[in-house]
Amino acid sequence: MARKHTLAFLKTEAGSGAVLGFAALAALIVANSPWSADYFAWLKSVHAVQIGPLRLEETISDWIKEGLMAVFFLIVGLEIKYEVLKGELSNPKKLALPILAALGGMAVPGLVYLAVAGTLGGPTQGWPIPLATDIAFALAVFAMVGRSLPASLRVFLLTLAIVDDLGAIALIAILFSQGVQWVPLLAALGVIAVFAVLGRRRMAAAFWVLGFAAVWYLTVLSGLSTSLTAVAFALIVPVDPRRETSQSPLKDAMHDLHPYVAYLVLPLFAFAKAGVSFAGLSLEQAFAPLVVAIALGLFIGKQIGVFGVAWLAVKLGLGDKPSGAGWMQLYGVSLLCGIGFTMSLFIGVLAFPGAVDSVEQIEVKLGVIGGSLLSGLAAAVILSLADAAQKKRRHLKSVASAE
Template identity: 75%
Template structure:
């Protein structure tokens, strides 16, 4: 059952990669067309949500970042919890290599960024940007380029990306949740504790969890805390055990119901809102600014070094081993795909350099993320395609010799 859920997750994420790509391309085209003014004005426009006495007024950008992306982090949190309790992460031996690879894939990009930033006198505050891997885009490229490769590589990539996201969420909580208003935070902690106690009762209906998440999300926005943190915290209290009356697990039910909306609506909307870079008036100096180069090289160079190096070290030290049936060339191709940091990197970029969506820093973040992610996707696809052809050739030779 765990394998089926993992594969369903992979299929949805891979298929949504095409939608993400189209959304990002559409944003780039519109941002450089006569409609650019309308596009950027729409992102800055304020919209009010009022439900009884509850009132919020946020810009479209903020609604997407704090509202829709909270649902994304909820699904990520649910997936992390499920994998730890019932899935691939429940076996420590299977966990070691992708976890160490994920850690290496966070340390090395930060180091590359800081080296470039110091060498070029750039801003050092952008080091968390190239740390994350975009699950949807990476799996989309893998699905196209690695059809003949072992499915264990997909599981490795998914596990690594989940750990990667967990690390990114921890960084967001530690670095970008300043200026917190404590009174709403006290209510949030209290509600999470109540939810944790209630999760032990199997008769609790689904609306309880929906309303609970909505209330905690509202209080989080009022508190100034990152909604990503409380979304993952809420996911941790959603029960994984089946209800007695219908045999359904609230956690699996939520994953099943929310994941398509996240894959085909939330993430594409975020991509459409954040990938729009206007190249009008863009100078060569800005295109090769320290922030752009640092982020791009952090994703393209740092990720492959960190992920592949840590995986090799884990194998050499007998702490872990390669995914079943895979080769080092195939694992290197997957390591390259980990440099596709699109969605999460853009999200962290917003937090690292707060300001207008068309500010110089935001433009440079987008250029760096798009450049590094594109290079990683192309290089990873090429390496995996070569590895696939080698595997087919070897299989053909074995067939010809009768082995």
């Protein structure tokens, strides 16, 4: 049952990669077209939502970042809980290698960034940007070039990316949630506690929606990143079916929300954050210290951190390679982890707050896009070679069996 759920998740995430790519490409085209001014003006435009006495005013960019992306983090939290309790992460042996590899994939990129930024005189606060892995884009590339590769590699990549996302969420909470207003935050925690108790009983989906909306609103008022409370709310959603029904509230929520997140929320975020105007862009800015530090952190740091720690863990007996996978295949997956697009852009917005067309935001986008493209292209080449080698071995084996 867990395997069926995982493969369904992979299929949806891989399929959404094409939509993500189109949205990112569309953002780049629009940002460099006659509609460029309208695009950036739209992102900066302020819009209010009012329900009775409750009113919030945010820019389109902030509505996407703090509003729609909260739903993304809710899905991440649901995935983490399900995998830990019912899925691949419930097996300690399967859990060890991707967790260790994910830790390496978070530590080394940060060190590479700091080393490059220190050498070139770049800002140090951007070190968390290359730590993240974009699940959808990574799985999309894998699906395109690795059809004959072991399914265990897909599970390894998904597990690693989930742990990676958890680490990124923790960093967001620790580093980018200053100036917290405690009264609304305590109220949000109170709502979570109440729903944790009520969740033991059968509750209609509408009540969960209202509970999440209340927690989100209070979190915005508190000044805390909505990502943290979204994950916290996900962790109280029951994973086991209620006695009165065979349906699991957690699986129902994932099933209902996942397509919207994969095909609407993430592409819209990509469209809002990937747009960078190349008008007046000099060669000096294209290779600015911030750009180079992020790109090398993703491309060099990720592959060294993930593959290096995975290799060391296997040699020390701390974990096992994915079943049926070779080192070349594992290296290709390690390269895929350098695709940090969505989450890296999100952290970049938090690390360098300001206008979407500010110098820092442009350089963040250039670095993330450059590092992700390098990682994706290199991974596609390596995995294609590994896929071809796997097919050749299977062909030779079938010929030998026939003889």
